[in-house]
Amino acid sequence: MSPSLSTNSLLPIPSMSTNFAAPPSLLQHPFPFLHSPSPMPPTCLHSSTTQTPSPKFDDDLLFPDYLKFPHLTSTLPDVDTNPAPDLWLRIEDEARAIIAQEPILSNYYSTLILSHDSMASALANHISIKLSDPTLPVATLYDLFSGVLRDDHDILPAVCYDLLAVKERDPACIAYVHCFLNFKGFLACQAHRVAHNLWMKGRKILALLIQSRVSEVFAVDIHPGARIGRGILLDHATGVVIGETAVIGDDVSILHNVTLGGTGKACGDRHPKIGDGVLIGAGTCVLGNVRIEDGAKIGAGSVVLKRVPARTTAVGNPARLIGGKENPIKMDKMPSFTMDQTSHISDWSDYVI
Helix, strand or coil: CCCCCCCCCCCCCCCCCCCCECCHHHHCCCCCCCECCCCCCCCCCCCCCCCCCCCCECHHHCCCHHHHCCCCCCCCCCCCCCCHHHHHHHHHHHHHHHHHHCHHHHHHHHHHHHCCCCHHHHHHHHHHHHHCECCECHHHHHHHHHHHHHHCCCHHHHHHHHHHHHHHHCCCCCCHHHHHHHCHHHHHHHHHHHHHHHHHCCCHHHHHHHHHHHHHHHCEEECCCCEECCCCEECCCCCEEECCCCEECCCCEECCCCEEECCCCCCCCCCCEECCCCEECCCCEEECCCEECCCCEECCCCEECCCECCCCEEEECCEEECCCCCCCCCCCECHHHHCCCCCCHHHCCCCCC
């Protein structure tokens, strides 16, 4: 994986954390799913009871502090710290809890999660199954993906921060294991990280083949040359298109049908540069080598052709700044965290029903 816009950061947006208020949800317990101080009892895989109580466990035993409240801490872990083992324990426990609730899914979760000894193995296996076809066997793709994950020490920490981002920002995400197995935006992003690694090593034909399969399977088209940071949420993700020279920073939230594309007439460095903490609403087109600066928000359905300053909101076709170009309204909360896509409307439009 290539370096993001915050190249020396393992935690999301350390430079921005002092400029924005944390969303209220971050002040609550970050892992509410089946939370209880009780230890997890053994799971019966063959129970026919549909009312089996959920296994319970204590998040405080599983996660170091910097994984619990990554956006509120100012002390970064060592650059060699890998959060994957701690998060993998959580995913395994969630899988066992789900098996207890839905025994019919025992084989599914046992095969895809509990039979693996690490997040890297499970991720390589799952993406390989998703992207395989008769001419690209699962075993071939698994060897390729697991090799990249083993050699590139930046990818797994990025995967973890993507999982944390989805769980924190998407109310539809009920568990980390749910995102890990079922959220195509998350899976497409991780497949891109592998493809980007191959692209940067000169294995471009193979990288482009992975891009093609991801586009066919997930309806997400990310050129392997694009550089993507950590803590990324591709919400729903259908129809997302990201061009070759695009750069996306840390803690960015992008909704469906978003295009980060060229203008159609430029060559070379021709795609958008997205800063840290940016929120890009559904159906938005950002075209050309333009900069969307840290903490900016792009309203749904907008067409952006020019630079958007930090902490401002741009909306419309063509997009214009809320408050005007000379004195735009500045936000005091990180838009990619709040996921607020409507509050700006009253400041911009007289639209009524």
